[in-house]
Amino acid sequence: MTLILSNDDVxxxxxxxxxxxxxxxxxxxxxxxxxxxxxxxDCITPTTYGEDAIYGLKSMDGVVPSLGVGAIRIxxxxxxxxxxxxxxxxxxxxxAPNNRYVGLVLLFSTHNGEPLAIFPDGVLQRMRVxxxxxxxxxxxxxxxxxxxxxxxxxxxxxxxxTAACAVRKIETVKCFSPNEENREAFCARMTQLLKIPVxxxxxxxxxxxxxxxxxxxxxxxDPIFFQGWIExxxxxxxxxxxxxxxxxxxxxxxxAVHTHDTxxxxxxxxxxxxxxxxxxxxxxxxxxxxFKAYPALPELISGRAVGRANDxxxxxxxxxxxxxxxxxxxxxxxxxxxxxxNVGIGLPTDWFTETVHP
Amino acid sequence: MTLILSNDDVxxxxxxxxxxxxxxxxxxxxxxxxxxxxxxxDCITPTTYGEDAIYGLKSMDGVVPSLGVGAIRIxxxxxxxxxxxxxxxxxxxxxAPNNRYVGLVLLFSTHNGEPLAIFPDGVLQRMRVxxxxxxxxxxxxxxxxxxxxxxxxxxxxxxxxTAACAVRKIETVKCFSPNEENREAFCARMTQLLKIPVxxxxxxxxxxxxxxxxxxxxxxxDPIFFQGWIExxxxxxxxxxxxxxxxxxxxxxxxAVHTHDTxxxxxxxxxxxxxxxxxxxxxxxxxxxxFKAYPALPELISGRAVGRANDxxxxxxxxxxxxxxxxxxxxxxxxxxxxxxNVGIGLPTDWFTETVHP
Numbered sequence: 001m002t003l004i005l006s007n008d009d010v011x012x013x014x015x016x017x018x019x020x021x022x023x024x025x026x027x028x029x030x031x032x033x034x035x036x037x038x039x040x041x042d043c044i045t046p047t048t049y050g051e052d053a054i055y056g057l058k059s060m061d062g063v064v065p066s067l068g069v070g071a072i073r074i075x076x077x078x079x080x081x082x083x084x085x086x087x088x089x090x091x092x093x094x095x096a097p098n099n100r101y102v103g104l105v106l107l108f109s110t111h112n113g114e115p116l117a118i119f120p121d122g123v124l125q126r127m128r129v130x131x132x133x134x135x136x137x138x139x140x141x142x143x144x145x146x147x148x149x150x151x152x153x154x155x156x157x158x159x160x161x162t163a164a165c166a167v168r169k170i171e172t173v174k175c176f177s178p179n180e181e182n183r184e185a186f187c188a189r190m191t192q193l194l195k196i197p198v199x200x201x202x203x204x205x206x207x208x209x210x211x212x213x214x215x216x217x218x219x220x221x222d223p224i225f226f227q228g229w230i231e232x233x234x235x236x237x238x239x240x241x242x243x244x245x246x247x248x249x250x251x252x253x254x255x256a257v258h259t260h261d262t263x264x265x266x267x268x269x270x271x272x273x274x275x276x277x278x279x280x281x282x283x284x285x286x287x288x289x290x291f292k293a294y295p296a297l298p299e300l301i302s303g304r305a306v307g308r309a310n311d312x313x314x315x316x317x318x319x320x321x322x323x324x325x326x327x328x329x330x331x332x333x334x335x336x337x338x339x340x341x342n343v344g345i346g347l348p349t350d351w352f353t354e355t356v357h358p
Numbered sequence: 359m360t361l362i363l364s365n366d367d368v369x370x371x372x373x374x375x376x377x378x379x380x381x382x383x384x385x386x387x388x389x390x391x392x393x394x395x396x397x398x399x400d401c402i403t404p405t406t407y408g409e410d411a412i413y414g415l416k417s418m419d420g421v422v423p424s425l426g427v428g429a430i431r432i433x434x435x436x437x438x439x440x441x442x443x444x445x446x447x448x449x450x451x452x453x454a455p456n457n458r459y460v461g462l463v464l465l466f467s468t469h470n471g472e473p474l475a476i477f478p479d480g481v482l483q484r485m486r487v488x489x490x491x492x493x494x495x496x497x498x499x500x501x502x503x504x505x506x507x508x509x510x511x512x513x514x515x516x517x518x519x520t521a522a523c524a525v526r527k528i529e530t531v532k533c534f535s536p537n538e539e540n541r542e543a544f545c546a547r548m549t550q551l552l553k554i555p556v557x558x559x560x561x562x563x564x565x566x567x568x569x570x571x572x573x574x575x576x577x578x579x580d581p582i583f584f585q586g587w588i589e590x591x592x593x594x595x596x597x598x599x600x601x602x603x604x605x606x607x608x609x610x611x612x613x614a615v616h617t618h619d620t621x622x623x624x625x626x627x628x629x630x631x632x633x634x635x636x637x638x639x640x641x642x643x644x645x646x647x648x649f650k651a652y653p654a655l656p657e658l659i660s661g662r663a664v665g666r667a668n669d670x671x672x673x674x675x676x677x678x679x680x681x682x683x684x685x686x687x688x689x690x691x692x693x694x695x696x697x698x699x700n701v702g703i704g705l706p707t708d709w710f711t712e713t714v715h716p
Contacts, residue, residue: 004705004709006709007712007713007714032628033627033628034403034627034628034629035403035627036401036402036403036625036626036627037401037625038399038401038417038623038625039623041396041399041419043394043395043396043419043420043421043428044394045392045393045394045421045423045428045468046423046468047423047468047469048426048468048469049469049470055421055423055428055468055471057419057421057428057430057466059396059417059419059430061399061401061415061417062401063401063403063413063415063627065403065404065405065413065627065629068406070401070403070413070415070434072415072417072430072432074430074464075716076428076466076467076471076472076473077471077716078470078471092715092716094713095470095471095472096470096471096472096473096707096711097470097472097707097708097711098707098708098711099713100707100708100711100712100713101471101711101712101713101714101715101716102466102471102472102473102710102711102712102716103712103716104464104473104710106432106462108415108434108460109434110403110404110405110406110413111405111406111407112407112436112453112454112455113413113434113435113436113453113454113459113460114434114453114454114455114460115434115454115460115462118710120710120711120712120714120716121712121716122712122713122714122715122716123714125716155714155715265396265397267394267395267396268394269391269392269393269394269421269423270390270391270392271392271423345709349454349455349456349458350455350456350458351362351364351703352460352462352476352478353454353455353456353458353459353460353478354365354458354459354460354461354478354479354480355365355452355457355458355459355480356365356459356478356480356481356513357450357459357480357513358433358435358450358459358460358461358478358479358480358483
């Protein structure tokens, strides 16, 4: 049987501590060269959806032999770039039937090659982002960190907090995001979920002042955390490149990145209304930050690089690019739990395999 | 509905002329930069299947906006390298349940991103190889070519002949391959299928002497066609790099390749028993043939490069590496025909899409 799982299944099956543990083992393998990842690729073309829209076929692969799983994550996106105020925003459109997005994870066995499971990527996508920044906290934040200031209250913010709370005894959280209504709702929900006070504040400075850990969790294409806000001993955490002002990155005593794959492989068709300036390459060029000069997460986990030497250091973790590898690692847990708990729709594996030599 | 198709469905739905026509349009788009392809990648790791075996997760993507389709082709392989005589051979093992191989094509719509179809890659894999070499024949062989000498009688040989016969008025074929029994059976089958005499011969020289078109269709890692066998006006065609002796390639008046993507992106895990010497990189280094110096198929089709200037020239087409793009182009025809003819198992598209933002 090849399992078809839903986002709800994934949410029920995978706990944050499980996800962190699987990624931690996988990054250790990666540090030793035993686990591997293929850099993300983005194929961008025009689409009949609209003149201002683009079509993107994105994929990333990874294999964790010790967990017996290889994964490929695929996104098939319609993306627009509307002007919001003075700034361009990248907006994915749920253009598929029933107003849905298209993102898939396929899991394969390294033991015999068989397709194990197919499921949408959305829930796992934010779980693995959370777990990755959680590992940043585990290896770089002070052991005695008790407070978080989070900038953002969207889809990613919840798993960022859950992950941080899984690796440190967090007692208080302050949250700022521009939309008060969203922020209040987020704080109420997270107070319940985490069983600690998650307080809404109306200025970003209020959220970060005195915080042991600052978590940026936005979809901003501009900086939201600035050098002037740094305090001794702080750990800074970001889920995408532009969030932390380059001067703040440079001011940290230690910086680590998720991966040395600095940018996706990008293939753009003629006629695609693609705005390079909103993308990694533009950001890299403008800010002259050499991500390869910083240790990557696997080096912290394996002890080859030091995440923090003392309580006074300012540390900074940049989750600069995702890896298919994360989907393989966390996917192995999802598949194992699904089999144990008899979850999912089983389709004949013969539908996804063949007698013909490929 | 997202369609699940079988290899049998694909074989029924896609004719060689349709496949050639779709690829021809797609290559024209590619020449203009309107269609795009992402270089194949191979992730290679150890497998518990056996110490001498490796696990390979391979993927390639391509998008043909004019046909409205993006495709990703995925292989999840168990591969061994047994010694056969003095030579190493690369052997894929059907290790998945029911002794099956694992290769999949996923098609997506560029109009709205939706997953259109999922099907095994085996039948399409050899159809597109055939169609590609068929286009090589169309643009490089003499207009009055009437005879083929084919070296090989395996899985790929059938579609090689079918494709050549779709673009030239072929009257006779001679076939050599080392295993007499296979060769005789192949000739009998192809005589019926093509309705022209396909004759079995016991030496490769007999097959190629006097042939207007020489088609190499083997899985050999060593040359099977040599410079000394070249005759004026011949078209040489190969489905993989090592088949035509490098001196024979250099002796041709015009050479074209399928693609300037010369080698896959290769990521190899520690401990994988991977034999570099059987692979592209080793061959490239040893033979100092610069594939980028030759025009690629899209340039022939768009008229930017000349395939043949007169009947005396010796031409050579090297199908040096596959592209996900081919699966998108031919896949668009398969999907269209499947919808027209109501073929395939329809699964709810909601299973492969999501309300969650990926």
